Amino acid sequence: MQATPTRRRFIGISAAATGLALLPFGAAAVPAEAVRWRGRALGAAAELIVHHPDRAQAKRLVARAAGEIARLENVFSLYRPDSALSTLNRQGALAAPPAELVEVLEVSRTVWTLSGGAFDPTIQPLWLAYADHFAAPGADPAGPSPEIIERALAIVGLDKVAFNRDRIAFSRPGMALTLNGIAQGFITDRIVELLRAGGVTSTLADVGEIRALGRRPDGSPWQVGIAGSGERIDLVDRAIATSSASGFRFGGTTGPGHILDPRSGLGECLHESVSVLAPEAATADALATAFCLMETARIEALLPSLPGVEVRLS
Structure with a gap:
């Protein structure tokens, strides 16, 4: 496997003044009745804090959640050669794709269309062009040459991917997808939803992105903070994602940022940090990436068409 930098965006979430990840501000510890799980999802640290009146049921649900994370890794991972995504990238087409892969596409x-192409999962060839360039000794600190960027951009564009529940296919050789800007949220x-179906009404989940289900058991909202801003955000039945160059x-x-613009090929975010709150983590995840590459006025113009979405720019 080629060693390349991860494309996963900096989340920038600090959830507790105590330094304990994902705890409400001021909390000293997770209550004894909560079941807590820590692991990894798509290379990122993951954590669940689950409250349930039946502790044994909570443990069973956490085990099911861990199994589901592992299953979805085999769909979305770029680094597992047998994953559905890796197979698609290698072959250029995939028959009978997993339903989850089609759903994420x-x-x-939807986000690619409303952002005017600022969010585009076909950006992987451009990412690899940057990674290969900077892996070479004496690399130009400005990044790949315009010619290399132009060649990469020729095979970038979600309009070049045909997909339905029966088949996914690239229209040009050399195309590849990365879903690191949305799969964690998904x-x-x-x-x-798995925990909700199991009777859980209070949980805070961080599986690459953060989403709250209900309130804390004491009735107060879950609360997270945006790193570097000092702002505290209440989370009740919504998600938050942050992107930062x-x-x-x-x-x-001093090199180009890792959030690359699929339209220009450059790694230049227009904002230092973008945090998006939304009803679903997948939406927050994708919009946080897109908004990094969009002017403030354009973002503000889109918000009325996005119910439940809020944005913090810095």
Whole structure:
């Protein structure tokens, strides 16, 4: 497997003044009746805090959630050669694709359309062009040459992907998808719905992105903070995702940002940090990436058409 930097965006969420991840501000510890799970999802740290009147049932649900995360890894992982996504990227087409892969592409197409192409999961060839460039000794700190970027952009564009429940196919050789800008949110949503179906009414899930189900058992909202801003956000039945160019830069701290614009091919975010609150984590995840590359006026013009979505820009 080729060693390349992860494309996962910097989340930028600090959930507790105590330093304990995902705890409400001021809390000293997770209550004893809660069941807590920590693991990984698509290379990111993941955590669940589940409250249920039957502790044994809570443990069973957490085990089911861990199994579901592992199953979805085999759909969306770029680094597992046998995953559905890796198979699609290698072959250029995939018959009878997993339903979840098609669903994520449908959400991606919606965000791709409303953002004017700022969010585009076909950006993987451009990402690899940057990664390969900066892996070479003496790489130009400005990034790949215009010619290399132009070649990569020729095979970027979600309009070049045909998909339905029976088949996914690329229209040009060399195309590839990365779903790191939406899959974490999608998995988070799936886990929250799994827990809800099992009778859970109070949980905070971080499976790459953060989503709250209900309130804390004491009736107060779950609360997270946006790193670097000091702002505290109440979460009740909604999700939050943050994108920041400072999460990773090619070639060091002064190199191009890792959030690459699929329209220009450049790694230049228009905002230092973008946090999006939305009813679903997949939506928050994709919009946070798109809004990094969109002017404030354009973002503000879109918000009335996005019920339940709020944005924090810095």
